[in-house]
Structure formats: structure tokens, C-alpha cells
Amino acid sequence: MSLRFAILGLLTSGELSGYEITRRFEQSVGYFWHARAQQIYPELARLESEGLVIGRAVPQAGRPDKRVYTITSRGLDELTAWVLTPSPLTLTKDEFLVKVWSYGLVDPAAALAALEQHRRQQEERLAAYRAIEAAFEGAHPEAVPPAFLGPYLTLRAGITFVESFLAWADDAARILRARLTQPPQSAS
Amino acid sequence: MSLRFAILGLLTSGELSGYEITRRFEQSVGYFWHARAQQIYPELARLESEGLVIGRAVPQAGRPDKRVYTITSRGLDELTAWVLTPSPLTLTKDEFLVKVWSYGLVDPAAALAALEQHRRQQEERLAAYRAIEAAFEGAHPEAVPPAFLGPYLTLRAGITFVESFLAWADDAARILRARLTQPPQSAS
DNA sequence: TAAGTCATGTAATCGGTTACATGATTGC
DNA sequence: GCAATCATGTAACCGATTACATGACTTA
Numbered sequence: 001m002s003l004r005f006a007i008l009g010l011l012t013s014g015e016l017s018g019y020e021i022t023r024r025f026e027q028s029v030g031y032f033w034h035a036r037a038q039q040i041y042p043e044l045a046r047l048e049s050e051g052l053v054i055g056r057a058v059p060q061a062g063r064p065d066k067r068v069y070t071i072t073s074r075g076l077d078e079l080t081a082w083v084l085t086p087s088p089l090t091l092t093k094d095e096f097l098v099k100v101w102s103y104g105l106v107d108p109a110a111a112l113a114a115l116e117q118h119r120r121q122q123e124e125r126l127a128a129y130r131a132i133e134a135a136f137e138g139a140h141p142e143a144v145p146p147a148f149l150g151p152y153l154t155l156r157a158g159i160t161f162v163e164s165f166l167a168w169a170d171d172a173a174r175i176l177r178a179r180l181t182q183p184p185q186s187a188s
Numbered sequence: 189m190s191l192r193f194a195i196l197g198l199l200t201s202g203e204l205s206g207y208e209i210t211r212r213f214e215q216s217v218g219y220f221w222h223a224r225a226q227q228i229y230p231e232l233a234r235l236e237s238e239g240l241v242i243g244r245a246v247p248q249a250g251r252p253d254k255r256v257y258t259i260t261s262r263g264l265d266e267l268t269a270w271v272l273t274p275s276p277l278t279l280t281k282d283e284f285l286v287k288v289w290s291y292g293l294v295d296p297a298a299a300l301a302a303l304e305q306h307r308r309q310q311e312e313r314l315a316a317y318r319a320i321e322a323a324f325e326g327a328h329p330e331a332v333p334p335a336f337l338g339p340y341l342t343l344r345a346g347i348t349f350v351e352s353f354l355a356w357a358d359d360a361a362r363i364l365r366a367r368l369t370q371p372p373q374s375a376s
Numbered sequence: 377t378a379a380g381t382c383a384t385g386t387a388a389t390c391g392g393t394t395a396c397a398t399g400a401t402t403g404c
Numbered sequence: 405g406c407a408a409t410c411a412t413g414t415a416a417c418c419g420a421t422t423a424c425a426t427g428a429c430t431t432a
Contacts, residue, residue, distance in 0.1 A: 003420095017382095032285035085287070102200065191391085207412075227393085248410090
């Protein structure tokens with residue numbers, strides 16, 4: 001369900017082609033929902049057949065022709081209704097934390113190294129988010145124009161979550177370091 | 189891939205039936221990976237056919253017979269190898285934040301109400317985590333026995349993440365409240 | 377010459393959910 | 405009597421990923 005509304009949300013700021021939507025999914029909404037081109041094209045066709053968007057062929061010179069989509073008023077209605085709908089708590093699926101769950105089985109030094117490698121990846125992500133945050137620059141939170149309110153809030157969510165991961169990782173690293181002298185041990 | 193290793197991880201603390209594994213997935217590892225019974229039973233069969241676990245029928249009186257599984261040494265080898273493997277950054281999928289992304293389209297008061305409802309759900313989750321944390325009670329972090337290190341660290345991760353959501357939600361609520369007098373506006 | 381971008385798709389597969397089935401026992 | 409718990413499954417479906425295909429243009 002979310003995919004169609006993520007697409008409709010993107011289209012509220014103007015017409016976009018499937019390709020352009022695919023690119024947007026690598027940023028912005030993409031932090032909390034993502035999809036590849038192969039999923040986006042059929043979804044756009046479905047949205048059009050349901051009258052929530054309308055497509056228009058745009059011939060281009062020097063590059064392939066494209067088909068751009070505009071959200072219809074019915075599409076906007078369905079989107080705004082959905083936005084206020086209650087959401088179930090997200091059941092996170094995080095491969096890394098499944099690994100952490102078995103850290104008691106392995107050498108603490110090795111676990112520490114794996115943890116720190118993952119921490120570095122998260123730090124890179126944070127830097128990318130911060131760079132985008134700078135684009136909202138100047139504008140103190142209350143002054144963000146309505147069209148950018150949602151993107152701004154979700155970006156802040158992204159930053160907050162990555163920062164909290166880093167804080168947890170530092171804490172976990174401290175606990176692992178205290179065990180470096182102890183041998184690894186299997187459970188129970 | 190993660191499902192099989194989540195199951196193997198659970199089996200490191202002793203033999204469990206498919207049903208018991210299903211129950212465990214509602215807590216502990218379940219915070220970062222989850223699966224329903226229908227997925228767990230076939231996976232156990234697959235793990236057994238690959239020699240990573242061995243099953244044993246346990247006749248019971250007064251309740252259905254069950255089949256309990258033990259991790260093999262090959263299973264333990266594969267698990268410990270996997271645990272130290274680098275993990276890709278998780279691409280979160282969060283329906284609620286897809287909605288937040290379009291908060292600029294709706295009445296700030298309605299958005300605020302939706303936000304606060306979701307916040308309350310997260311608070312309940314935090315209370316549940318804290319209750320489990322109390323079971324690790326007394327033991328200061330460095331003293332947690334190795335068999336509980338992983339579960340302890342993931343529980344702390346769960347607590348940290350929920351707390352950071354609450355902090356973000358408070359911040360977002362503050363920003364929305366500052367807009368209560370302004371009319372809703374559709375995107376440019 | 378090779379890789380990358382723009383642009384849109386099909387096909388096969390997989391992981392996961394929903395719905396359904398069965399059947400005994402225990403607690404309200 | 406009804407719902408919940410214990411216990412294990414099958415079948416249909418759906419959302420998402422991987423692999424593959426095409427083809428022109430641009431940049432290294």
C-alpha cells in the first residue's frame with residue numbers, strides 16, 4: 001500500500017516520469033520507503049488505470065522519449081485521506097541486529113571490529129543526511145514552507161535515528177571492550 | 189537469509205519446538221526480525237535437511253506431540269561465521285514516515301493528532317521493553333553473562349531507538365503546533 | 377572502447393502474509 | 405458454551421528482488 005502513496009506524495013510537487021521517481025527514491029522519501037524501477041513502472045500504470053494519476057508522453061531529442069505523470073484531484077484526495085490514517089508500529093527487520101543477538105558466541109574482539117565497521121557505514125549515511133539538511137539552511141523549523149514540511153520532518157527523523165544508532169554503538173563498544181580479556185563462550 | 193540465522197541463534201540456548209520459536213519471535217530477536225509459524229516450520233525442515241539442526245519427536249500427554257530441534261556443530265559453525273559478516277545498511281520501510289512526508293498537505297491540527305496517536309503506541313512499546321530490561325536487573329552491563337550479551341545489546345538498541353523516536357516526535361509536534369493558526373496548503 | 381546516464385520494460389523467483397484446516401485441552 | 409493455548413501444517417497470493425533486454429547518447 002505505501003508504495004502507491006509514496007509515489008503520489010512525490011507527484012504533489014509536480015509531474016515526474018517513472019525514471020525521475022526512481023531517482024527520487026534514492027533520497028527523500030527513500031529513507032523510509034524505497035522501490036526499484038521494475039516496481040515503479042507497473043505501479044504507475046495501475047495508478048493511471050485507477051484515475052489517481054494521468055500520464056502524458058513527452059518526446060525528447062537526443063534521449064529516449066518519456067512519459068510524465070501528474071496527480072489527479074482524486075489522487076490527491078486519496079493521498080490526504082491516507083496520510084491521517086493510523087499506522088501500525090513498524091516491525092523493524094535489521095540483519096545487523098540479528099547478528100548482534102549472537103555476539104555472545106564469538107570472540108569479543110571480532111565482534112567489536114564488526115560493530116565498528118557497521119558504525120562507520122552509519123556515519124557516512126549521517127554525513128549524507130546532514131548535507132541535505134544544509135539545503136534547508138537558514139530556515140528555522142517553524143519557517144519551512146508547507147510544501148517542504150513533510151520532507152523536512154522525515155529528514156530530521158532520519159538524522160535522529162542514525163544519531164541514536166551511533167550512541168548505541170558507542171555504548172555497545174564500551175561493553176565489548178570490557179570483555180576483551182575474557183575468552184569467547186558458547187551459550188548456556 | 190536472516191530468518192535461518194535468527195532461528196539458529198535462538199537454538200544456541202537449548203532445544204526448541206517450532207511453536208516455541210514462534211513465541212520467542214514475539215520478543216527478544218523479534219524486535220529486529222520476525223516470522224510467523226507458517227514460515228518457521230518449513231524453514232526448520234530445510235535446516236534439518238541441510239544438517240544444521242536435528243529434530244526429535246517428543247510425545248506429550250494432554251497436549252499435542254511436538255518436535256524439538258537442536259543446533260548441530262555445523263549449524264553453530266555457520267552461525268558464528270555469519271555473525272561476523274558485514275551487513276548492508278538497513279533500508280528502513282516505515283509506513284508512518286511515508287505519511288509524515290505528506291504532512292504539508294493536510295491540516296496541521298489533524299497531522300498533530302495522528303502524530304500523537306502514533307507516539308502513544310511507541311510509548312507502550314517502550315514500557316514493554318523496559319519491563320524486559322528489568323529482568324536483566326542488577327547486572328550492570330559488563331557483568332551480563334556471555335549467553336545473554338547479544339539479547340542484552342539488542343534490547344538496549346530497541347530501547348534507544350524507541351526513545352529517539354519519542355524525542356523526534358516531540359520536536360515534530362512542536363513544529364506542527366507553531367502552524368496551528370496557518371491554513372493547510374497544497375504543495376506548489 | 378568501455379562505462380555511465382536516460383528511459384522503460386519482461387520473466388523468474390523468493391520472502392512473507394493471509395486465509396484456512398485440524399484437534400485436544402484448559403480456563404472463563 | 406466460547407475463547408484461548410498448544411502444536412503443525414497447506415494453499416493462494418502479493419510485494420519485492422534479481423536477472424535480463426533494448427537502445428541512443430555522453431563522458432572518460
